[in-house]
Amino acid sequence: MYAFLARWADRLINLSAVIGSAGLIFEVAVILVDVTGRLFNTPLYGAQDLSEMTMSIVVFGGMAMADKLRAHVAVDIFEEQFPAWLNRSSDVFSALAGAAIFAGIAWTVYQSSQISLMLNLATNVIGLPKAWFQWALCAFSVITSFAMLLRAFEMLARKREQHA
Structure with missing residues (x-):
């Protein structure tokens, strides 16, 4: 069961990273077109809206x-001063805290x-619906929470295997 969840987690993580990367490429293109347009007194209409909304996809993706x-x-x-069990415990706690955060x-x-x-509600200039980007941010946060939770369980399972 864990292998199945880990495989799906990896796929979701990779998908969110690809979407975030596509957002970054789009962000660079928007800025490039906007800056070039400003040179000719025709900036890209809505560049600020596009940049702000895409940045949430880049960061959370x-x-x-x-x-x-x-x-x-x-x-x-x-870390070098602490015993190994304390370092492992803090790693597990960090993963669980990150998953909860x-x-x-996502819920908020x-x-x-x-x-x-x-x-x-929509963006100021071109009227992009804000809910779409909030849903994307929510999905990315759920994927990150799931990945952190799996990482915590993986660290706990590895610890049990070492003691067995």
């Missing part, structure tokens, strides 16, 4: 991959998307 690669910022000044982000953003739908 890559979050699960950053966790998978353990590429988040970590302060390990005292991203689940909370989902609730916010309901308000956006109710009030018909």
Whole structure:
């Protein structure tokens, strides 16, 4: 069962990273067109809206991959001074705390998307519905939370295998 979940988690993580990467390419293209257009006094209409909304996809799309690669910022000044069991415990706790935080982000953003739908909120210039981007952010947060939870269980299972 764990292998099945891990395989699906990897697929979802890779998908969110690809979507985040596509968002980054789109962001660069928008900025390039906007800056070039400003040179000729014709900036890209709605560039600010596109940049702001795409940035949420870029940041949260890559979050699960950053966790998978353990590429988040970590302060390990005292790690060598602590016993191995404390370092493992703090790693498991960090993964569980991260999973809870991203689940909370997903829930809060989902609730916010309901308000956006109710009030018909959209971006200022070109009127992109904010709820769409909130749903994307929510999905990326759920994927990140799921990945962190699996990582915590993997670390716990590895610890049990070492003691068996």
